[in-house]
Amino acid sequence: MRLFFAGTPANAALALEHLVGQHEIVGVLTREDAAVGRKKVMTPSPVAQSAEKLGLHIIKANRVTEAVVQEVVSLNPNLGLVIAYGGMIPKTLLDQLEFWNLHFSILPMWRGATPLQHSIMHGTKTGVSLFRLDQGLDTGDLVGTAELVLGGNESTAQALPRFTLAGLELFQRVTSEPVNYMPQQGGTSYAPKFTRQDARLSLSDSADQLHRKVLAFNPEPVAWLECGGEPIRIFETRSLGATDWTTGEHRPGRVTVSGGKVLLECANGTQLELLLVQPAGKNIMRAGDWFRGQTTEVKFV
16 A cells, blocks of 8 residues: 555654555655754654655655645555644645544544543543544544553553554554444543643542553653642652551651652542652652652652
8 A cells, every 4th residue: 555654753653664564655744853852952753763764755844735735645645644743634635635543542532632641541441543534623434443451550651652553453454454434423522632730740639540640641741749849750650549547647748758668648548659750950760769868858739
C-alpha cells in the first residue's frame, strides 16, 4: 500500500519505523522544528528525525495549507494514517484522500487529546481505535478496535509505546481484509488536554486516586505539590491503602519515613509512598535522598 503518514511525537516515530517495512511510505507530515530544553535549541520532531534517517519525503507544517494539500495529493497515496500529528487535517484534503486516525481509547469514550491519560486517571477500560477522519472531534466511523489492559502501576509514558504497537497490529489486520466501517456507539466522554494546574494534586484525594493521577501525568504535565513554597514534581509513587491510625494522628499532606519508605499521608486514612521526585531547580531523585536533605517537618500543600 502507498501510505502517507502524519505524526509528531516519539510514539508516532516508533510507529513509522515499524510501518516502513510493511508499506510504501510515500511521504510524512510532521510539525515544524520547535525549541527544546532550557537552551531552546530548535529541534526536529521525533517523527522528522526518524523520517530523515529512513530517507523519506518530509513535509513540515504546523497547519495544513492548500500548498500542503497539493503536495500530499501529488504523492499519489492510497491512504493516510494519522498518529498524534497535533494539527487538523482539513476537508480539502479529506475530500481527496481518506485518512485513518489511531486513537488511544475505545471510541466514543475519551474523545480528545489525552485519552490514555484519562483512562489511567479514572480507571476505565481502554484500548485502541482506528477510525476514518471527518471534521468532527474523533467522531468518524470506526474501522476497528482492540481492548487492552493497563497494569496497576503503568504510567502513560510506559503504556504509550505498547498501545502504539497494538494499534499497528490492528492496522495490519484491518488492511488485510475488506474494510467494514462502523458508526461509533455508546456513551461519549471527552479527554481535553491537561494543564500544569490540572496536575497539581489534591490532598482531599485518597492514595489510590493520587497514585492514578501520578501515573496519568507522567511524562506530562507531571504531578506536583507544594512544599515550603516550592513545587515538588512527583514522578513515581506506590499506593499503600488505608492505615490504622488509632495510635497516632493522621494529617493529610504530612510526609514521614517508616521502614525506609517516604510516606505521604492522604485522605481517608490512606498513605502514598513517594519513590521519585524532582525539587525545583534540581534533577529527578529518589524520594529518600530528597527527604534526608530536609531540616524541618515536611508537609505538602
